[in-house]
Amino acid sequence: MSEVIKQHYIVDGTDFTRAGEASGKIKKTLKDIGFPPQAVRNTAIAVYEAEINLVIHAGGGEIDVEITPEYVKVVLTDHGPGIENVELAMQEGYSTAPDRIRALGFGAGMGLPNIKKYSDEMDIQTELGVGTVMTLKINA
Amino acid sequence: MKVSEIMKVLEAELIYGEEFLDRDVISACGSDMMSDVLAYVKEQAVLLTGLVNPQVVRTAEMMDMKCIVFVRGKKPDESMIELAKENGIPLLRTKREMFTSCGILYENGLRGGGHPYNG
Numbered sequence: 001m002s003e004v005i006k007q008h009y010i011v012d013g014t015d016f017t018r019a020g021e022a023s024g025k026i027k028k029t030l031k032d033i034g035f036p037p038q039a040v041r042n043t044a045i046a047v048y049e050a051e052i053n054l055v056i057h058a059g060g061g062e063i064d065v066e067i068t069p070e071y072v073k074v075v076l077t078d079h080g081p082g083i084e085n086v087e088l089a090m091q092e093g094y095s096t097a098p099d100r101i102r103a104l105g106f107g108a109g110m111g112l113p114n115i116k117k118y119s120d121e122m123d124i125q126t127e128l129g130v131g132t133v134m135t136l137k138i139n140a
Numbered sequence: 141m142k143v144s145e146i147m148k149v150l151e152a153e154l155i156y157g158e159e160f161l162d163r164d165v166i167s168a169c170g171s172d173m174m175s176d177v178l179a180y181v182k183e184q185a186v187l188l189t190g191l192v193n194p195q196v197v198r199t200a201e202m203m204d205m206k207c208i209v210f211v212r213g214k215k216p217d218e219s220m221i222e223l224a225k226e227n228g229i230p231l232l233r234t235k236r237e238m239f240t241s242c243g244i245l246y247e248n249g250l251r252g253g254g255h256p257y258n259g
Contacts, residue, residue, distance in 0.1 A: 017219065020198035024227075027202065044202040045178055052195075105191045105199075110175035117179075 005029065005067040011051055013060025016104060022063050023048040029065075030072065036140055043072050043138045046118040049111045050076050050134055056101050057081070058132065071120075074136045082128040090116065141165050141250055143207050143230055146186060149244050150234040152209060156221050157230025165206050167253030170242045174199040182254035188241055190214055197223040205229065211238045 007029065009022035027044040035043075047063070054061040058080025066073040083089050089096075090112050097107025116122050121137035144161040147154060154161075170188040171177050177187060177199050186207040187200050192214045200208050201223075208224070209232045210216060216224075216231060224231050234241055 017194045020195060020202075024198065024201060041181065041202070041204055045181075048198065048202045049175070049178060104193055105172060105174035105189075105195055108173045108175040110173075110179050114175065114178050 005033070005065075007063075007065040007067075009063040009065075011054045011060045011063060013055055013058065016055055019052050019055040020048055023051050026063075026065055026072075026074070030067065033067070035067070035072070039072070039138055039140050042118040043074070043136075046115045046136055046138065047074050047076075049114050050074070050136070052106055053111050054078050054080075056097055056106060061131075069140060071137055071139045074138075076134045076136075077131070078133075079131040082130055082132055083124065083126045084128060086124055086126060141245070141248060143186075143232075145248070146207065146209065146245065147232055149248050150209065150232070150236060150241055152232040152234040155210075155216060155231040155233055156224050157207075157228075160207070160228065160230040163206050163230070165250070168242070168245050168250045169205075169252070169254075170211075170238055172238075178203065180254040182252070185253065186245070186250070188238060188245075190238055192216055192220070194220050194223055196220065197227065197229060200229050201227045207232065209234060209241065211236060211241045 030040045058078035061078030064075045092113045093109040095107045095109035101107040119136040120139045123135040126132040143163045165186045167182040167185045172191040185205045187205050188209045190211050197220050207230050213235045
């Protein structure tokens with residue numbers, strides 16, 4: 001693997017049952033090209049949590065992926081409400097998700113902490129009423 | 141512990157995955173909160189859950205889990221079974237509740253793994 005692979009996904013914000021499809025495809029791509037297994041799993045978990053967030057909080061969004069032999073970079077862009085207090089949102093157990101989401105197994109306030117834990121680099125740019133851009137980097 | 145042994149001790153029904161009965165499982169996680177499941181990677185794990193929606197299978201897929209057991213007689217729908225087939229994850233179903241199911245697996249030698257307090 002020497003070339004850079006680029007992928008683009010659109011995440012539907014209306015269908016919770018389909019959340020995770022993009023993450024599944026990204027995981028398969030990484031696996032197929034022989035990315036190290038632990039980095040594949042870390043990427044899958046981080047992107048999956050972020051994709052779930054797109055659906056729960058932002059009404060969907062877009063995912064851009066860049067895979068090189070050294071790293072995978074994932075940029076998640078949405079036009080949702082933005083995150084009011086990023087520091088607070090990064091705390092384990094803090095969640096603004098409604099009860100209907102909790103009934104589906106998410107919204108335990110572990111999403112952002114989990115994403116940080118499984119990524120080597122994580123950056124959040126957010127503006128209230130405008131949206132959020134999250135950039136993740138996982139090294140091979 | 142093999143998937144077939146988990147099936148036996150939990151008196152579980154196999155919903156999908158006969159070809160995976162010989163698969164080895166060395167750790168376990170019981171939760172209805174998928175975010176909690178995603179917080180700690182466990183090697184070759186079985187997921188016990190009472191939650192029934194496609195995100196259960198997605199979570200197991202992302203975590204490289206080896207088997208899913210639905211407790212309290214919960215039944216996955218067709219879309220979940222399809223997703224399990226795509227990802228090669230066997231699905232079991234037991235009438236026992238979560239606490240008892242976890243207890244039985246623990247008694248039979250499975251441990252939590254992954255989490256720092258699990259030893």
